[in-house]
Amino acid sequence: MDVQKNSRLYLLLVMGMLSAFGPFVTDFYLPGFPSITDYFKTSASMVQLSLTSSMLGLGLGQLFVGPLSDKYGRKPAILGSLVLFLLSTVACIFSPTIELFIVFRFIQGIAGSGGVVVSKSVAADLYKGKDLTAFFSMLMVVNGLGPIAAPVFGGITIKFTNWQGIFVVLLALGVILLISNLYLKESLLPEKRAKGNIFATFRNFGPILRNKQFMLYVLSQTTAVGFLFGYIASSPFIFQNHYQLGPIGYALCFAVNSLGVMLGSRIATFFRLQKSLIIGGISLFVLGCLLATILFLEGGLIVFELAIFAQMTALGIILPTTSSLALDIERKNSGAASAILGFLPFLSGSIVSPLVGLGNILTSTALVIFVSCLLSLVFTMVAIRNSRANEV
Incomplete structure (x- = not known):
């Protein structure tokens, strides 16, 4: 039985929006940090904790949604995630304390994780090899629009309303995404789904975690993303406090920087996967220094x-290079593999985010960036060497 496909354009747009939705939820409310601090009469570090809790939710949620999508299919997993997102967003809007706001942000992160992990799994179900890399590259372009648009619209929204207005907009976007995904055709046929009970599905993590080559690619991405989350967590304070930019100016700088990810994802398609990884790893380290x-x-x-x-x-x-290389290895368990590929970078983000707030934010951010890029280069070179040794 052949799998029914939506059009490539539909898949790119909907999967791109799904994969960008979790990060979009993070970036969209960044310009509202000062406003949230004043509203709850709390400290900047407590507001940053809401960012950390959201990242933890985005990471941990994938460990559950990924295997569940292997067991029950991609479409039920994403529709359930979106319903949970709508409920948690309403709870965020009406949070009476910063502590409850942090808890609801965690739940919102779990809900957003569904889009991140399922979008990768759908791509792995439908494409392979160079086609998978090309789709991931295009996905990154669509995905890249999220970080571009999020702070800009967040800055505009906060100028005309309050921080709750930002979450009302997120609620509306969640409704639109839910409706759009009602038309998604299931990419994982019943005969290809994980067999046995749900606990057996979660046991698939063991063999995947023991796959050395898969984990090297994942760790290369995980440590590289440490730079990204360090930048995201510190950027409102660096741009608005140190460089004295307003919310709109900050949002525009953030948007321009996000274009770099889109540009890089297109550059990756001009080289073989291993070559792209070497270029990306070395460039990231040199530029990080x-x-x-x-x-x-x-x-x-x-x-x-x-x-x-x-x-x-x-x-x-x-x-896109590390995602394609990793998922091509673990195609049989793409849901669980996507979960690991999604969880570890967000775990990295939840660790890194509070670190940039320690002491002088410029110094702490610099240290986080340097260490992240150095570790990514190490894992990249070991992955390349191990891959070449396996080919001999």
């Missing part, structure tokens, strides 16, 4: 902005 130096020396806004853009381009090369 440059960016860390600029932060240490408190360089000017234009220099900082150019360095961030270049760094995001290098990251854009790594993300």
Whole structure:
């Protein structure tokens, strides 16, 4: 029995929106940080904790949604996630305390994780090899529009309303996504779904985690993303407090930098996968050293902005390449494999985000960027060497 496919355009748009939705939820409310701080009469670190809890939810949720989608299909998993998102967003809007807001952000993160993991699994169900890389690359372009649009619209929204208005907009977007996914055709046929009880499905994590080559690709991406989350967590304070930009100015800088990820994802398609990974890994490290130096020396806004853009381009090369290489290895358990591929980067983000708030934010961010890029280069080179050894 052949799987029925939606049109490629539909898949690109809907899967792109799904994969971007979790990160979009994170970026959209960044311009509202000062407003949330004032509303709950709390500290900046407590508001940052809502970002950390959301990232934890985005990561942990994938560990459950991925295997569940292997067992019951992709469509039920994503529709259930979107319903949970709508409920948690309403709870965020009416949160009476910062503590409850943090809890509901965690649940919102779990809900958003469904789109991140299922979009990768659907791609792995329908495509393979170079076609999978090309689809991931196009997915990254659509996905890249989220970080571009999110802070811009967030900055505009906060200018005309309050932080609750941002979450009302998110609620409306969740409804639109839910309706759009009602037309999604199931990509995982019943005969290809995980057999046995649900606990047996979760046991698939063991063999995947023991797959050395798969994990090397995942760790290369995980540590590279540490730079991204460090930048996201510190960017409202660096741009608005250190460089004295307003919410709109900050949002525009954030949007321009996100274009770098889209550019990098297109560059990745011009090279073989292993070559792209080498180019991305080395570039990320060299540019990371440059960016860390600029932060240490408190360089000017234009220099900082150019360095961030270049760094995001290098990251854009790594993300689709490592995703394609990793999922091509674990095609049989793509839901669980996508869950691991999604969980570890967000776990990295939840660890990194509070670290940039320690002491001088410029210095701590510089250290996070340098260490993340160094570790990513190490895992990248070991992955390349291991892959070549296996081919001999």
